[in-house]
Amino acid sequence: MENKCGCWALLKRGVRGACKPSASRDSANTIPRTSLVYDAATETRYLNASNRELCPPNEAKLSSDNPDPPPTDNKSPCQLLQFTFQELKSATGNFRPDSILGEGGFGYVFKGWIEENGTAPAKPGSGITVAVKSLKPDGLQGHREWVLHHPNLVKLIGYCIEDDQRLLVYEFMTRGSLENHLFRRTIPLPWSNRIMIALGAAKGLAFLHGGPEPVIYRDFKTSNILLDSEYNAKLSDFGLAKAGPQGDKTHVSTRVVGTYGYAAPEYVMTGHLTSKSDVYSFGVVLLEILTGRRSMDKKRPSGEQNLVAWARPYLADKRKLYQLVDPRLELHYSLKGVQKVSQLAYNCLSRDPKSRPTMDEVVKALIPLQDLNDLAILSYHSRLSQQARRKKKSEGTQQHTNAASKSIRDSPLNTSKQRCR
DSSP states (O other), X not given: OOEXXXXXXXXXXXXXXXXXXXXXXXXXXXXXSGGGOOOHHHHHHHHHHHHTBSSOGGGSOOGGGSOXXXXXXXXXXXXXXXXXXXXXHHHTTTTOGGGEEEEOSSOEEEEEEEOTTXXXXXXXXXXXXXXEEXXXXXXXTTSSOOOOOOTTBOOEEEEEEETTEEEEEEEOOTTXXXXXXXXXXXXXXXHHHHHHHHHHHHHHXXXXXXXXXXXEOOOOXXXXXXXXXXXXXXXXXXXXXXXXXXXXXXXXXXXXXXXXXXXXXXXXXXXXXXXXXXXXXXXXXXXXXXXXXXXXXXXXXXXXXXXXXXXXXXXXXXXXXXXXXXXXXXXXXXXXXXXXXXXXXXXXXXXXXXXXXXXXXXXXXHGGGGGOOOBHHXXXXXXXXXXXXXXXXXXXXXXXXXXXXXXXXXXXXXXXXXXXX
């Protein structure tokens, strides 16, 4: 199979040109509809994901809303593999429901295996594990893909365009999404891992914002932060990414898309998009990392359903901010780290976009937090030890005083004085 180099703009030309809808969607070159009969749990996950979208998938902006991606660095050209539909069908076990890794407005993501040196399918557990994203034929989101290379961005390996099937093949992230680790696991994510993940995600955003032609991610959230075996964070799903303002422009005007609870208020109200919109979203995720709470949670009391609204008063009060910390951590967190993260989140969530830091500044603020060892539990035990010593000393002093008083009472001089009376 010939390797292809390019970006989703190249794929788009194929979609508009050669890729005509096939006469029958139940042909051999179609993801079987019968394989997508989901159980109740899968359907619920899908509906919950869809309900959180600000813009329904079939109302996402046309490709004109996503100008051509910036050219990739010539020093490290992207070599995208071109897969056939049959190869990906075999690699995923005929797109079995039990191989679904996730779902969203774009379609479904399936786990698959391919040979190391090509596009041929491999037996499960051998070769290279990949994530195959199927793009809905009737959906407009994800028609284009940004091909960007950075350690904190999920790598796009290849693609398939065949009839009305469009699929993207990504590297597989062993530990899944940050969302799963924060909200769906009984064992809490350790504080050190949370800081490392926040830093990695911040580096990914800083890379997108810092190029000669900036890219605004537009859908930064915990479910789009994926983790490898070492808990390194990588941003995924660039279906909503958009080129930032150029020249003397201060913003990009666009339809509001994204996810409730993460979108910056000025973007929701005006449609004006800037890199500071991503910074706000990062502040929300930082709060989720700190608190272990979702950005929006209808199961909580009315005053606590919106995380930002509930947490903002605590962030502004140094005496109360420790009440924000995820209780599952049980004092296994850095005291100074909580202070710094709280202040950083507060700045990122500023109502004035201009007052928010840049992602480069966020990265600089997070780097020193990796090496802090002032754990709250150590401070707690130290205070208990000090209190015990003070109590023991106080009891010793009292015993000495009592003994001295008894000695005076039993003194012959004191006894003789009593007799004289």
